[in-house]
Amino acid sequence: MKVLIHKEKREIVDGREFIVAKGKQYFVADLSKDVHTLYGTISKAELSKPSGSVVKADNGKEFVLLDALHIDIYKRFRKLPQTIPLKDIGFIIGETGINKDSVVVDGGLGSGALSSALAHVVKHVTSYEVREDCIKTSESNIKMLGLQNITIKKKSLYDGIDESDVDLITLDLPEPWKVVQHAVKALKVGGFLVSYSPSVPQVQDFVAEVHRHDKLLYLKTVELIERLWEVEGRRVRPKSTGIGHSGFLSFARRIKA
16 A cells, blocks of 8 residues: 655745645555546556655656555544544553553444554454444454454443453443443553543543442543644644544553452
């Protein structure tokens, strides 16, 4: 898989700067065919060049060719409603310190966005999901990434967790508090439990349940707001669009054997 990048081009006319060609990126999944773009057609022969090469369309327009990395493919996932965004995924990874030796259980597979991002970092992810449509979508997305360290179980975490000595359990479920009692048993001492919920009542009930378990320590609940900025020369200001509320992240940790 490849990524074609047509860089934005600007010209100064009468002291004013104008955009004469907008920046554009094209994701190429099938390298056996020519690629048709807004700025001309790129032959399949050009696509065989090394990453970082400058390739030309049939009209002479230039593109930069890159090998598609994990994030390039990830951004082209088929997303289901209320997919957890990257800003929240990154915070989970950073706050829990998971790494290549970590074992994770993910509850509420959805489109596979969170489980795939975690699998790119950790040793193994086991994802629980009850909806067949979510399983099919996520399996297709995971296949695109070529990940081999994700196991999908068609089972509800409300009924229990099969795994033990787990480093991290993530929940994207309507009633995450129902999993807390199972999470206490499955987590290793020092392991983390993280719940992602869009509404305040869900957070309240989850945190209340965490407080009922002496082996768990409630850490915090956060909401991350992503604010995009427009930088055009000396004109720098916040964009009118961005990611506001997506969900609340609540963190707990097992502290006793």
